[in-house]
Amino acid sequence: MGYDQLPLNSLFSGADDALLALLSDAPAEAVERAHEYKILRNVLDGTPAAVAILDERLRFRFVNDAMARMSGVPPDEFHGRTMAEVLPGIHRSEDVLRMILGDGRPRALTVTGTTRVSSPFRHRQWSAVYHRLEDHGRVLGLCGVAVEVSGLRQYMDDLERAHQRLALLDTAATRVGTTLHVEKTCAELAEFVVPSLADRASVWVLDTEEVADLPPPAPGVLRLRVIASAGGADVVGRVGLTAKAGYYFDVPRDSPTRSCLDTGRPWVGNLASDDVLLKMLRTPLNVEVFREVGIHSVVALPLPTREHPVGFVYLCRAGDSAPFTDEDVVVAQELAARTAVAIDNARQYSLEHSMALELQRALLSEPGGPHPDIETASRYLPAGQRALVGGDWFDSMALPCGRTLQVMGDVMGHGFTAAVAMSQYRSLLRSIAATGAPVERILQEADHRLASIGLDRVATCLLALVDPHEGTCTFAGAGHPPPVLLHPDAPAELVHVSTGPPLGTDLGGYEALTLPLRPGTVLLMYTDGLIEDRRRDIDASLRRLTHLRLDLDGSLESVVDALLARLVHGTTEDDVTLLATRLRPV
Known part of the structure; x- marks a missing residue:
């Protein structure tokens, strides 16, 4: 009888005790072989691994008890049938098994699917190794040993x-x-x-x-x-x-x-x-x-x-x-x-942010008006990543004899306290400027009075007294960035105003500088938010202002918009306030 025609119970049939009885009078070597057979049989029955023997057509010839328990299929239902016939829910590569039959090289396979036995795992998986069985050069089939790794697979999937x-x-x-x-x-x-x-x-x-x-x-x-x-x-x-x-x-x-x-x-x-x-x-x-x-x-x-x-x-x-x-x-x-x-x-x-801007607009909503022969334009850009108001302010005050005082200031810090201090600075400067004092005396008096009040925030300030009849502008500064003159027919010019100490220090020592202001020239005053940049030195930022080439023939509003488009990109680190001034043509 050929190997593939043997009944299932003829392979590892469990008849080891009967075999030993038949060999009781046999030579000792034969009895020892029978004992070894019994030991091997006990290994097959006792191992938790599923063991199966397949013939050359991949039909089951033997399965151990573990295989039967794992699948939920009795051993005799396997005999002479393929995996697809016994367990259609199991998936393995038949091509790899035929390769093993052909070249005799053992191979490991991953087997997945479902059996008749319920499982606590979402997906069942086995790791199997198949070897080719031979007898005197004749290929008999395959022996497969598989262990379930569903728990490990689920753990890896969860991980x-x-x-x-x-x-x-x-x-x-x-x-x-x-x-x-x-x-x-x-x-x-x-x-x-x-x-x-x-x-x-x-x-x-x-x-x-x-x-x-x-x-x-x-x-x-x-x-x-x-x-x-x-x-x-x-x-x-x-x-x-x-x-x-x-x-x-x-x-x-x-x-x-x-x-x-x-x-x-x-x-x-x-x-x-x-x-x-x-x-x-x-x-x-x-x-x-x-x-x-x-x-x-x-x-x-x-x-x-x-x-x-x-x-x-x-x-x-x-x-x-x-x-x-x-x-x-x-x-x-x-x-x-x-x-x-x-x-x-x-x-x-x-x-x-809305409340802060409303407060800032309210505080800046009543700047004085210049004389009719002075054209002004202004902008206030709050820093983009915060909701606090700042201490920036500007003002225009019409003074006797057709003169206009332009003011640009910046109180140290941000928040409502700085905004309230800014309002006090602006009001005090207005009252002093109304006396007709020179610009350096206005700063001197404001510095002294503010120090005596005891405000805990100092401020920088720049004054520019514009006299259209004389065609001049007189500057005085208190620690503020220098103004810029934008000429229609020449490069922009930084005005080197003598920089006195900030207001509120009671140190004094302010000086005035008078320059001609021709028709068509734009006077630009600003706060440090326009030029401060962590990526650039302050001197380099100031030089950028002198490299500006703007069309000054249009409205002053368009000039300010063009300037901001050139200098401000995205959000700024500090508030930006601008005040532009130009003599109206006669």
Whole structure:
């Protein structure tokens, strides 16, 4: 009888005791061989590894008990059948097995799939080694030994997913919340989670302001507003949770959205039915929109802060995408929490920045007016990364005999204290200038009075007394950057005003400098925010001013705009205040 025709019980059949009985009178060597057979049989029966013997056509000829337990298939059901016939859920490379039969080189295989036995692992995997069996040069088949490594595989998969989650969160830290703008932050979140976590997403914020075209929400109803959406033009613009930016949605007390806002816990609707989606989406039309684009799973997460949620983010999966896992929800919660802090900071910044600018405008809203024969233009640019007001100010004062005093000053520091001090400086200079004193005496008197008041903030200041009738300008400075004369037919010129000590030090010692001021020449006065740059030496920044080539034939407003376009790029490290002066043509 050939090897491939032997019955299953003829290979390692367990008849070792009967064999020993038959050999009781045999030579000692034969009895020893029988004992060795019994030991080997015990090894096969006792090992936790699955052992199988296959013939040349890859049909099972033998399986041990471990193989039967692992598969849930009795040993006799294996006999004469292939793996595909016995365990169709198991996947292994038949081509590799035939290669082993051909060249005799043992090989290791990874076997995956499912058996008839339930398992605690999400995916089952075995590591198997196959050897070719031979007898006197004749190939009999293969012997395979396999051990299950599902636990290790799951551990490695979990570890890899943990690394991916950390990498995702690390990346989010650099891409979400990069600015102090609510709309931009929400857009960054929506664009980041698609497609890393969802196929579609929208971000909503709680809206506490009244909308002109909408009635106020009913008592107990919260109003959400869409800030950003991502995930495809086929949904954006439609009503419901995927509506375009600006859409409002009122949230009643009995909705899952309100429950999430109140409890801080996410709502998960995996492979949700229409009835389940209807509870979240509120209208059949919204459910219809979702179904049209193949959305099958939704996660709704509040954007939590320490005091209260600032909004909501909706993540959707559609088509062939898998439902959300618990790990997906954990990652989404972390992203939502980080974004909520950024949104809250942006809102706080916007509020404080608006209040600060209103205060700054109020303090600068009443500069004096020059004489009609003097043309002026001014700009105030607050530093871009803070909400505090600064101490910059400027002023124009019409004095007797057709003269105009132009003032530019900068109180040390920022914040409301600096702004209040700035107001005191400006008022004091106005009162002293009204006496008609020379510019150096104005600074001298202001320095002494301010020191006696005891202000804890000194200020730099530059005065320029313009006399159109004489065609002159008289300067005096108190630690302030020098002015610039922009000539229509010559290079720009730094005016080297004698630099006295800042106001409020009571040191005095100010000197005046008088220069001609021709028609068409623009006098530029500014604060140090225009020239301070950490990347450039202050002298180099001043030289930049002398290299300016501007068209001075247009309006003074256009000259100032062109100057800022040349010198200011992006946000500045300090406030920038400009005051330009030009004699009107006669």
